[in-house]
Amino acid sequence: MARDTRTYAWPAGKRCAVVFSADVDAESPYLWANRGQPIGTMGQLELRRFGPRVGLHRLLELLDRFEVKGSFYVPGIVAETYTSILPELVERGHEVGLHGYHHEAVHQISEAENAAILDRCLEVFRRQVGHATYGYRSPAWELTPEVHRLLRARGLAYDSSLMGYDHPYSIEGMAEIPVQWLTDDAIYFRFFGSGNDAWHPANPRAVLESWIEEFEGIRQFGGLFMITVHPWISGRAQRIRMLQALLDHIAQYDDVWWTTAAEVAAYHVSSENAAVFEEPMRLVDTNF
Amino acid sequence: MARDTRTYAWPAGKRCAVVFSADVDAESPYLWANRGQPIGTMGQLELRRFGPRVGLHRLLELLDRFEVKGSFYVPGIVAETYTSILPELVERGHEVGLHGYHHEAVHQISEAENAAILDRCLEVFRRQVGHATYGYRSPAWELTPEVHRLLRARGLAYDSSLMGYDHPYSIEGMAEIPVQWLTDDAIYFRFFGSGNDAWHPANPRAVLESWIEEFEGIRQFGGLFMITVHPWISGRAQRIRMLQALLDHIAQYDDVWWTTAAEVAAYHVSSENAAVFEEPMRLVDTNF
């Protein structure tokens, strides 16, 4: 067990990294959940459109106030429905990355379908904002060995869907920029009112407390603090205030590397960390 | 994305609006859920009757203390069961609006049934409190393009069931006075004890914190702060205290327009906002 007590080596002067990421889903998960059956109601569509109409703009203004660049993962259908999103994000200096076409659950469709979706998304990104080495975040944060291989085969910059460490690591040589459920806004605030929600929207002060505690711990242990928000959720007024308070808290430290997932991945693969924190692809035997 | 960074234009001197609304459901959602099968138990009926017996009166006294007029949405069956409700609300200067007859889920019944229900409700309202241009809030806050068209065809003043902005907007020319799940009391406090509740009643202080944060954000961004309560839920003693504290907080500001949904809608359609924030009726294609 000796190896893992080693801490992750960040650039000189930095104790930890912070990435502000957004999954710009808009209507896409709802389309995926209702694929093949017509949608006849307006409620959830309007609720989700608050994202591209209002929430995304508030988030961009918030990041501007802190002079921070974020990492925005945009499903293909969202980019094609709201055609100004990708160009404006790139123009303002933010990273954009892949996030499925219809926000598909990658483990529920075939490898061939996953390959076609990746290529279709790359085509949309290249057409709208040009060629680049894009990063990838899977919809719903699930991955299979087959999809992981497809990402590597296409030379994508990194994956950002798994939680095996709280700092960057590598799987089969590809950078993994880990997410974490506890710093995802949706699990606290998403609410559809359909009768199927498992809890009510959280008090944003309680979430702020929890996130500040996680940030302090990540800084203490030298990890990556990955925030994930959704414009239709965190664009709501009280949550912009919560994020403002969180960023105010982080901004008091000089030893925090505030950057994008793409920059973290580039640093990771060019550093000794890539070898130290390399994990094999390893499923398990349940035939017992 | 340029348009939406424009802020909503409120009357001179006002930064935002506040509407205190109540869905006076009493037994009606329970009747709808059990339609066609006899109800043989007393528990939920008594629980819900706390609303017309006690809760509604406490809410009216609370509003009187702040000299505020509210917007009360009353199902037809409730108006016909408790015949003093509509007349007393109107006499005390509050707005009354439509809310279904048996608190029907509009997307689960036919367009013809929806049309008949709207006409039946209008007949009840006209008989009890006279002709007026009533506003509409759908039971359970769901809407379809067909029902939206029925509302427009009857010349209703506005709809108040959707969440596409956090200020008024228009859909196909009709004012939408948006609600929001996070400022609805039921999602935090409703509890039936039937073994099917997904969470226990919230601590009212935590809800107060969350609502004050939302109000502060709405005031910051220039939106509409729409509170929705239910007499059988928020009429409980601790929640009247919570609402008192919330209204005390809001009352400290001079730049808040404290009004009814009807007045907000009338202002909206007569202002430039109606053109700036006009959205088309647009469903989506899930045939992929």
Added chain:
Amino acid sequence: MARDTRTYAWPAGKRCAVVFSADVDAESPYLWANRGQPIGTMGQLELRRFGPRVGLHRLLELLDRFEVKGSFYVPGIVAETYTSILPELVERGHEVGLHGYHHEAVHQISEAENAAILDRCLEVFRRQVGHATYGYRSPAWELTPEVHRLLRARGLAYDSSLMGYDHPYSIEGMAEIPVQWLTDDAIYFRFFGSGNDAWHPANPRAVLESWIEEFEGIRQFGGLFMITVHPWISGRAQRIRMLQALLDHIAQYDDVWWTTAAEVAAYHVSSENAAVFEEPMRLVDTNF
């Protein structure tokens, strides 16, 4: 709506009443849920036996410290399994009342079965602690018109299972001493770990805040503050501390009538309140 703005008339010098009640369920709800199928596991049985082994004693010592008499509702099977419970409660001056035999859900069994269960419970009580005019609280707080009639036919002192007011009232002439979900311990703290719990045990400080807010509101509006605890739940160490803090808070007021449900019921039926707050038995028509 004029009548209900009248406040409940308490004895001279008292603004409100407080009743500390306990449902001494022990294993009984688990037996009822598993009736007809053998129980082969020890987990929930041991968990629930913490009540008669430890929790009940801690509660009794707590009440002694405040010199308060409580109202304890004991299922017949519990009284027959732990034969010292009823006698000790009576000897220490507390009220004991009926609570089903196997903690049956009264609406899931026939009227004849309900009648037999009531008579069986009365027989157990009379045998163990003598003849008295016992009060009744239904298991799971559900009631039917048929069971209500059975209670009246047996001359029981009151029912304490419904929530139509937050002060005593009458239904068909029998006193109703209302309970309330929000001041029941089980909905916040009960946890079985079976994978079916809908939420984790609450922070007792948050529940304390909520209960104090409810007490303050009940005192303000002149109602009845009915606390309900379960020995196997509230006998846990942190919850005894929470209850101690709650009772400390209440004890600071001189205008609180701290009493039993039986005494509240006796007062109610002998006062003008019984006529003012009389409600008919009224189910509803769902044949639409």
Added chain:
Amino acid sequence: MARDTRTYAWPAGKRCAVVFSADVDAESPYLWANRGQPIGTMGQLELRRFGPRVGLHRLLELLDRFEVKGSFYVPGIVAETYTSILPELVERGHEVGLHGYHHEAVHQISEAENAAILDRCLEVFRRQVGHATYGYRSPAWELTPEVHRLLRARGLAYDSSLMGYDHPYSIEGMAEIPVQWLTDDAIYFRFFGSGNDAWHPANPRAVLESWIEEFEGIRQFGGLFMITVHPWISGRAQRIRMLQALLDHIAQYDDVWWTTAAEVAAYHVSSENAAVFEEPMRLVDTNF
């Protein structure tokens, strides 16, 4: 009811005991839940591997800072997958105990299978860290009379799976070192994101408040404060901070016996407590 008002007799100078225990599950419950069907996804595997990769080390360093020895329950498959875990735990002076092979639910498999699993686990432990009188904690904290008998037949030191007291007791002569749901980390923080979670991860400050209240109550009543954590859950940065704060709080008292479950069990069976708090094996009759 007289007997149980007796308090548990701790060693001279000690008012209560504290045991810090960990269930080192890693992937094992996921394997058990998916037995017989192949696992094709990476999400939960990576999430759980955070435990052996990172979380366990952080917990060990935390205990070292307080010079505390913990009790670690390790499934056989985990010990065989991560072969350094058992030896390192023993080398650092901690107790190790049995916890199933594949984290089986003991009540869902036959007595013969349970016997074979116990023997297989004992063989792994003996091979990796030698012969000792190991203690036992059942996976998922469920037990049957048959498994209890198997534990006794093998001379295991104690069981630690039940909740019938909040101090040690005996069942059929074998020491029971009780756990408690409310001081288990998993029920507050475990989150899979699969759409089946019943609540979001708790604010660690609220859990800290609740646990401190329980500790204070246990100290007041003279019980055993049993903390249970899981490395993949409590190894997360914010939770290590929470545990640090909890241990800081406990460390201020001189009258707390901070020890392992094995030492508590040895004390229990050698003291008068074993006779005072002896309970029979007793299931119940549900044939009514």
